[in-house]
Amino acid sequence: MSRIIVTASTRMELSELLAATTACALPGGGHVPLHRAEVGGFEILFALTGIGKVNAASATTLLCERYAPDLVINTGCGGAFAGAGLAVGDLAVADSECLADEGVTTPTGWRGLDLIGIPVYEGRGERLFNRIPLDQELARRALDCATAGGFDAVMGPFLTVSTCSGTTRQGEELLRRFPGVCENMEGAAVAQVALMYGVPCLEVRGISNMVEDRDLSRWDLKRAVGQVQRFLGLYLEQLAAGRPGIR
Template sequence: MPPIAILASTIMELSQLVKAASAVPVELGHLEAYRGSVAGREVLCAVTGIGKANAASATTVLLERKEIELLVNIGCGGAFPGQGLSVGGLAIATSECFADEGVLTPQGWHGLDLIGIPLFEHGGRPVFNAVELPGELASFSLQLARRLGVSAQQGPFLTVSTCSGTSARAAELLAHFPALCENMEGAAVAQMALLYGVPFLEVRGISNLVEDRDLSRWDLKGAVTAAQSFVLELLQSPLPLPHR
C-alpha cells in the first residue's frame, strides 16, 4: 500500500509525528523528508517551506516521485473571529481558496473571475480562486475529533501571501470569501493534489485569531501539538479513502 504523505511548512509542525513514527531521513529531491510508520501504516513526512511557491514545488516533487495514498497538509492557522474557533482548537478544510489572486480596481478588489483567466482547469471546469476538497474525508475527521473530545470545526480555508495582522484585514477578507481560518500553503497543496488525483485533507491547529496582532495571545506550540496529536489518531483510524 502506498504511504500516507504529511506535509507542513516547518519541521516544528512535523516533529511530533516524525518521532511517533520512528521516522528516519530519506532522499526526496530537495526536500527534508522522513519515512516511518504509525499503526502499521507507512508514513512519509516532508517539509515544504513557507508560502505557496514552496508548497506547490514540494508537493509536485513528492507526487512526481512517489505513489501516495493520501496527502495531508498540517500546521498552524489563524482563525477568523466569530467562526466558533479559539486558540488551541482544530480547523478542518472543506475547501481552499487563493485569497490574494485577483484584481484591484477603483471599485474594490475582485477575484480572478473578473478577468476570466482561471488558475487552472479540472474536469473541464475553470478554477478561479476556490478549490473544493473531498467532503467525506473532512466529515470523517470532524466526527473523529468530536469523539475524541477535541474542539474542532470544518469549513472553508483561505491561503494568503501576507499574514493578516489587523482586524480590518480580517473583515476585508471575509467580505470576499467565507472562511474559518487563514494559512500560507494549503491552497497550493490542494491544487497539486487535485491535478494529480490524490485524496487530500488539511488540518490546522489554531495559533491565533485574525485580529490586531498581539503575540501575547498566540500559542504556536499548542497549535502544532494539537494538529499533530489529532493526525496521529487519524492514522490509526479506518479512513474513508476512495479506490484508485
C-alpha cells in the same frame, strides 16, 4: 502498501509526529527534507515544504511525481477568523481552500480571478478561479474523528494568503471576499497540486491565533501545533486500523 504524504511548512509542525511514529530520515527527496514511517499497513512520508505557496506547490509536485501518494495531508498552524467558533488550541478542518489574495484591484474594489477570466485550473469539467474544492467526505470523517477523540474542532473554508493578516480590518476584508474559518499560507497550493494529480487532500490545522490586531502575547504556537499533531497521530492510527467511518 498504501502511501500517505503529510506536509507542513516548518519542522515544529511535524516534530511530534516524527517522534511518535519513530520516523527515519529518507534520502531522495531532492530539496524537500523527508522522513518515513510505517503505521499499520500504511507508509507515511513526512515532508517539510518551507513557508508559502511557492514552496508548498514545488514540494507537493515533486512528491506527487516521485512517490504517487494515495492521500496528501497538509497540516500546521493557522489563524482563526472572528465568528468561526474557534479559539486558540482548537482544530480547523478544511472543506475547501481558497487563493484569497489572487485577483485584481479595481477602482471599485478588489475582485477575484474570475474577472480576468483565466482559471488557475481547468480539467475534469471544472474551471477553477480562486476556490479549490476538497473531498467533503474525507473532511467530514476527519472532523468526526477529532470530536470523538475529545478535540474541539470546526470544519469550514480555509483562505490561503501571501501576507498574514495582522489587523482586524484586513481579516474583515478577506471575509468580504470569501467565507472562511481559518487563514494560512500554504493550503490552497497543496490542494491545487493534489487536484491536478488526482490525489485526495485533507487539511487540518491547529489554531495558534485569532485574526485580529497582531499581539503575540495572545498567540500559542506550541499548543496549536501540539494539538493538531496529536490529532493526526490518532487519525493515522485509526485509518491504518480500518476503523469504520475513517477509511
